[in-house]
Amino acid sequence: MLFYGFAVVALLTATVSAQARLWEQCNGGIGWTGPKTCVAGTTCYEWNPYYAQCLDAASPSTATTVRSTTTTTRATTLTTTTRSTVKTTTRSTTSSSSRSSSSSSRTSTVTTQKTTTTTTTKTTTSSGVCGTATFAPISAQSAFDALHPGWNIGNTLDAIPNEGSWNNPPITSAVIDAIKASGYKSIRIPVTWTHHFISSSPIWTIDPTWMNRVEEVVDMVLSKGLWAILNVHHDSWEWFDVTQFDNAGVEERFGALWAQIGDRFKCKNERLLFEPINEPPGTTDAHAAELNKLNDIFLTKINQAGGYNPKRVVTLSGLGQDTYKTINWFQRGTLYPNQPWGLQFHYYSPYDFIFRAWGKSTWGGADEKATLELDFSTFRGNLSGIPVVIGEFGGSPAGLEPAAAWRYFDWFTQMANKYHFSIIAWDNGDDLFNRTTLKWHNPAGQSVLINGAAGKKNALALGTTDGSVPQLSSAFIFHKVGTPVVSQTASYELNGNTLVSIKNGATALTSSQYSFSSTGVLTLTSSYLSTLYSTSSAPGVKAELTLTFSQGAFLTLTIVQWDVPVISQTNFANPTSDFRIPITWNGFNRVAAVRAVWDNGVYVSDDWTVWLPPLQQARWTFGNWGYEANSVVLWQSGADYLRSNKPAGVTNAILTWEFYPRDGYTPGSNAVNVTIGL
Structure with missing residues (x-):
């Protein structure tokens, strides 16, 4: 393992922090609300785009050495990338080498079943160097x-x-x-x-x-x-x-x-x-x-x-x-x-x-x-x-x-x-x-x-598996502000389970509020949903239902009234550090992806993503952007990338922030455009 920064989705309240001291963290990823500068005599050295630490200002070579060790590549194949990551509040990975062949002369019969754990009743005598300690x-x-x-x-x-x-x-x-x-x-x-x-x-x-x-x-x-x-x-x-x-x-x-x-x-x-x-x-x-x-x-x-x-x-x-x-x-x-x-x-x-x-x-x-x-x-x-x-x-x-x-x-x-x-x-x-x-x-x-x-055997919420638009998910019921309140469905792979109960907190839903088919289709009635939201009620999470099944895991169904989020400003010029844009979420407070193109329509990076499903084309990797409790963020690493890679004749980068429910990036979608002048 390495630093494992992975997506923290718990959205943290921003706080004002003092300067970091020697060895303390001075930058982080999603949710980082700690200090961004270091006390006198130390410098905030970046180990990777998601983690930085205050080191002795006289010893920058130390940080350079650390950075090189944290970006060691891992051998991978298809989808088995092991990662080089920073285990802070965001995740990122270096993955550039291809996985080696799986052939080996040591092949033999594949084990297909987990055996029952057995232990021995033999206990060593409690003597000698270990005194009364025992070991079986x-x-x-x-x-x-x-x-x-x-x-x-x-x-x-x-x-x-x-x-x-x-x-x-x-x-x-x-x-x-x-x-x-x-x-x-x-x-x-x-x-x-x-x-x-x-x-x-x-x-x-x-x-x-x-x-x-x-x-x-x-x-x-x-x-x-x-x-x-x-x-x-x-x-x-x-x-x-x-x-x-x-x-x-x-x-x-x-x-x-x-x-x-x-x-x-x-x-x-x-x-x-x-x-x-x-x-x-x-x-x-x-x-x-x-x-x-x-x-x-x-x-x-x-x-x-x-x-x-x-x-x-x-x-x-x-x-x-x-x-x-x-x-x-x-x-x-x-x-x-x-x-x-x-x-x-x-x-x-x-x-x-x-x-x-x-x-x-x-x-x-x-x-x-x-x-x-x-x-x-x-x-x-x-x-x-x-x-x-x-x-x-x-x-x-x-x-x-x-x-x-x-x-x-x-x-x-x-x-x-x-x-x-x-x-x-x-x-x-x-x-x-x-x-x-x-x-x-x-x-x-x-x-x-x-x-x-x-x-x-767990029952599982069904949803889109191929990246097509829109992305459907039975972990949610989404209702857009301004549209009529109608009955809605969520579908489940039952895997031999039967539904036992649905509860909103401690209150069980009644048969007049929902139906559940033998094939795993849950229908919440319009009359029940009307108790949670109306056509004009304020956006936000309205309820989290808990579904219990005859065996295995319970699942949750989050009911969200949503509208397109609002950001304070849509045009910005040449940011040179972490750049936070205040946001009113208007629904489920999580960024799903960011689409990044130059003003001539060319992808900012990874032009090969044109071959991926619609929800992945031109999307930017996570380490360049993030989000916090009250803002979306263009990290300095992302801003630096834009400046360093701007093609001749290009003036702006267009970043489209996409939210859940995901329905693309075109006008009218659940997304907002930010123009970065360079």
Whole structure:
């Protein structure tokens, strides 16, 4: 994983903030309301278009080095892009290399069914170095089964340089309790150690205070009866990168680090697993050979630390924790053959949907489902018999179009179960769970994930899957201001379910207010809808209905009265920094896409999108634009791109901001044009 900025859809209230201090964040993405400037003596250096940090003004080379490590490309194929992203409040990815061939001599029978978790009753004696601590040895497969499903504490202990640096509060016992109560069985604990070394070569000593804090979080998780994976995380950007740094230096520091981690955690029980390094960079045979060597160094150091480590389950990986790089290059070394182990990979595909690139807001066609299954079946077919956990996956049910997100995560969990992969959802604090309010950003999406992982058949909201106009979605009922109030429908794929109830809050709808057909068509009567809105009532979200089915997830149906949003000004000249345009939303407060053309009609970028469906043609990638509670934003990266790429003879760029419901960009559509003079 890397910085995972992904679409935060929770719209935050803008606040006035003081200047950021050394190491603090000084710019962010959607919803960023923190400081935009740094205190004297520091400079706001950009790590990528979505994250910047105050560094020593005298050391700009530091930021340059960091930037280069965060944009390492990942090998991909079709739609299995693993990402280079900033895990703050927005998401963006570098993806420029093609995925390598999936052929391998290690093919064998594909595992098609998840087995029942088994544990042993054998418990080691409580003696020696671990005192009264106990450890019940378990096979790697049984441990991996017990992880399913899991949750990542993202952007927290992995934040740079400290736990609170990336806009998340410190992890508390209440958060862990809430995650467990929601149905998760494990927590992956990403930790970045780079800024907590108090001495360097040849000592490389970790600050005891930081080690104590990491142990405190590990103990929180284990004390709740959950499983935990502890790793080395963003160090892969800063010093572990064998594509940029001397191998011997990386090996020395990596070995010293795992010697200390192994020693501190050697007496923890069997529910703690170790993961050597997150998304290790590399694209060549030589990089892969070095990673295989580093995996052996990791095993050596934890075994030398003793305690229960020789029996502890570990998760190993290939380059980038990428499926096809792992297939092609991963080799388990011969050291410590009795160490129980399995593999971990990460999955953020398809790129355009997960990261909302080029206007992609639909998912669920037969080809898309087949591609995801092909990725999973290829991995399993080449590496059969090995326990596997998907240690991160995305995107955010809170950020994507809801019906499409529900379909994606339902299929994802079905395929994970089919090919015997345990799953651990990535959460940067804005993706899934609000760690302050202890509420899920999209409860229905959370319900789909948990029930799908449990093998239950979820009912799903239907909608457009091919990018055609208009985009239909049964996650919503939309009514435009000024039109008559009529009955409206929403359609569902029942998957063997029957509807149990529909509620508006605590109040159940009656048979006079709706009907539901055997084929899954819900009809809300005009008389009921008239209680929520009228032809002339003010735009906005009018209700969120909850649909409960005979098994699986509950779904929500958001009822929105809408009109075209209003922006304060439609013509602007040559912005040179983040440019915020005040907006009155007039309905559902989310931007769906931005279409970008020059005033001569030529696409601003990505002219190949002419071959995509109508809702994606000429659409601009997400990192150039964003939105906040009361404004839409042209980020400085977008403004810089326009200035740098303006063709001769062109005076203006026309940016068309599109909203939900999506019905295109032509006059009369739910969209507004902004002219940027250059």
